[in-house]
Amino acid sequence: MDESTNVLAWPTCPGYMTVKPLSTKSPCKVWLIRRESDQQYMVLKLSLTMENVASQRIHNVNAARKYVVDSYGMLSTQLGDGLLMEYCPGGSLAALMARRSNFTLAECVTALAPIAQAIAGLHAAGMRHGDISPSNIMLTAQGMPKIIDFQEASLSQDAAEVAGTPGFIAPETFTGAGEEELGARDVFALGSCLWYLLDGEPPDEPHYRPPVRVQFPGVPEIIQELLADSLDEDPLQRPTADQFARTLFSSIPAAPIHWEGFIDTDSNQLMDTIHPDVAARTKHRRAGSRRKAGKTSTVIPGDSGSWHGHRLRRTPGGAKVVAALAIGGIAIAASFLGVKYLLPGQPPDPAAQGAVPGETPGCRILDVGEVPACSFEADTVIASFLALSAARDRAMNSGDSSALRKIYVEDSEQLQRDRETLDSMRKLKLRFNGLETKLEDVSIQARGSADTVILQALSTHSSYTYVDAAGTLRHQVGAGDPERIQVEVELVDGQWFLGTVLSRSD
Known part of the structure; x- marks a missing residue:
């Protein structure tokens, strides 16, 4: 599975x-x-x-x-x-190469020279890496390279066993012979990485490989010699990792690795590199701020979108429509799809009762190799979330506070907010009609302990009305703008319940 x-x-x-x-x-x-x-x-x-x-x-x-x-x-x-x-959010050089064109030599200096320096430190300490390849060189949030996946175990393994990434393994490795010069195989791998970044493919076997000067006529002669020496079949003819790093550094000034637009969208926000267009917009905003200096801005209370600062009060007689307008803001701001920052509530009571049908109680996966039949696929969790959202809409439209207990985890802060909203509506002898939440692009974002799953969705509330006890229309509210939300759902006794709203954004 x-x-x-x-x-x-x-x-x-x-x-x-x-x-x-x-x-x-x-x-x-x-x-x-x-x-x-x-x-x-x-x-x-x-x-x-x-x-x-x-x-x-x-x-x-x-x-x-x-x-x-x-x-x-x-x-x-x-x-x-x-x-x-x-965690290196920039991903590997191999993944980056798969999405963009070949590296410039200046980018190769940034990508490989520091790695060669690090490898030289390992060699000086009597260790080697054993599997240097673009897949094992990662980019940090600052766009700098870091090496992973050490295969030091190959030193103590059977000599006939080959460790490494195809295309970046020194030819003598396949003969089963020991390493005459510690680190020579790492240097071959560094040379293969440089060839790969400049060409888009790792170097062929020596008999089929074109001469370096033919393959890379535009690079400086010192780099052509570095490639030829690093990929020499004789390990003793290769430079050291320190010489590899120094040669790269001296060939051309380093340049930042161009990753913008070529890494996963989810990781893009974690990168520290400033995009040129962002910098331009920031400069424009600062200029605008200077032009507006001295002007007084108006602050609207409660404009943050949070439920804080909006307290429902009993409004007598003819002010019910005005109160309904205030409640309209509260109903959406206090809904589980509209709270911007909520603190986590108390842990759910194992005895809580659920309304959405679940699986067999006690369904847990304790071993990655043994997946029981009661395991939950992502589609099952998402379907339960959609059902809970629809059940909440029905409870809010009917004014049934007791139904909310079957939707939220017990003692949920959001449960209390919804109850307060319905209590205030009851005091005003009003109720919602036609309130419906549309959820799109729902996906699993994370899993926490105690069987808690975080989902993300694009949420939009429909247009709805306020009616009195006789069904008379008192006010109408238009459809809301789409919001990106993150919500927790918790599995209790085999059934899913709504938990904490973690965030929302336009």
């Missing part, structure tokens, strides 16, 4: 939210998670191999640490222990 859709197969740990799988392999061993205390994104690797040991040992090599993905220690989940590592 695919872990990307099987929500309850995702690893969980108190204090962390599981955002998404970062691998297409099944069972998935690499996940993007977010620490709730500071909202920091990290990578969780569940496969406990010698790579994890190597990654932690790298931190003893000060010369290499700056351009090596940080390791934060171990984390226990219901699927076993995993290694917490730094």
